[in-house]
């Protein structure tokens with residue numbers, strides 16, 4: 001299918017975007033007063049033929065958002081336990097319920113997450129959860145792009161760790177079909193839940209197979225203390241000693257890092273994922289030190305983390321929180337400028353996961369979000385990017401393209417009712 005996205009505000013001017021085979025084929029400046037074009041373009045003979053018109057007049061067109069760290073099926077646990085510290089929250093509220101989850105639960109929980117993310121402008125999600133086959137099926141059926149991370153979580157039990165590694169090898173020797181837009185990679189949960197032998201295995205898998213490595217790093221003070229007591233090293237140093245850190249690694253949280261740790265991450269080319277809502281809600285530590293990352297040239301993406309600790313997967317709301325947190329914590333309103341925030345939530349992730357999207361230019365993959373600037377919260381629009389970051393843009397999402405396909409039209413997603421009904425039924429059992 002070919003689409004002509006007509007008259008939206010693109011890179012500061014009104015333009016027509018011709019989308020074909022999942023890419024932005026042509027961008028042509030247009031007269032905002034002109035009538036809606038006919039489906040046959042006569043402006044340019046090379047664009048002859050029929051194009052389905054998407055009326056984007058009055059809308060801001062941005063690259064879609066990339067959620068760099070999530071546990072999608074935790075949507076089923078949204079709101080099960082509030083106002084608790086991380087370890088009791090995990091041990092008493094989350095892990096016992098997760099132990100009861102089935103593959104089918106994970107499928108519907110992931111579909112629910114996809115529904116929420118797409119409706120709020122996200123087309124790419126790096127996921128860390130159980131039942132990767134179910135996630136693969138959900139990725140395919142949702143149409144969005146998932147980075148499905150096969151996780152090693154052994155609780156530091158060596159016999160369990162060995163069995164998991166064997167299962168992981170088998171999984172990667174015969175991968176299930178996750179569709180053309182998604183991919184598989186691997187994950188180590190954390191220094192407190194993944195054994196040293198498994199970290200070495202993960203590092204080898206990344207080197208030998210070119211996989212990415214998804215992990216939690218330096219999230220809490222207790223994690224930092226635990227690691228130093230056991231190994232005499234900070235979590236970052238310890239993982240580096242095991243060969244884990246490299247340009248393949250993307251590490252969520254990264255709160256309890258000292259200057260030497262930040263130097264190490266920069267030196268190894270690690271990408272970090274900032275999760276402001278989850279970090280603040282679980283009171284995980286000091287504010288994320290974005291300047292430490294920026295000044296060292298470390299790539300920063302944004303993530304929601306799971307819906308149990310956020311409780312929303314609307315990445316626009318995390319974007320706003322990220323900006324506010326930096327300014328508030330360092331008492332400096334110049335921190336985290338709008339441009340940097342937008343880049344972290346769009347091009348940084350598209351580049352890292354190599355989707356080909358993240359920029360509004362000819363040849364780029366067509367992962368786009370259209371924000372309706374006629375909504376009250378988007379009016380007036382003196383500064384479109386400031387509106388996108390700070391004015392509640394998740395609720396202004398009208399249309400979302402993933403790989404050139406409009407998965408959201410006027411806020412609606414095909415099949416949403418079925419997903420919502422199934423997810424409600426499954427969540428009921430987890431009360």
Ligand SMILES: [Zn+2]
Pocket residue numbers: 069070071216252305306
């Ligand atoms: Zn997480």
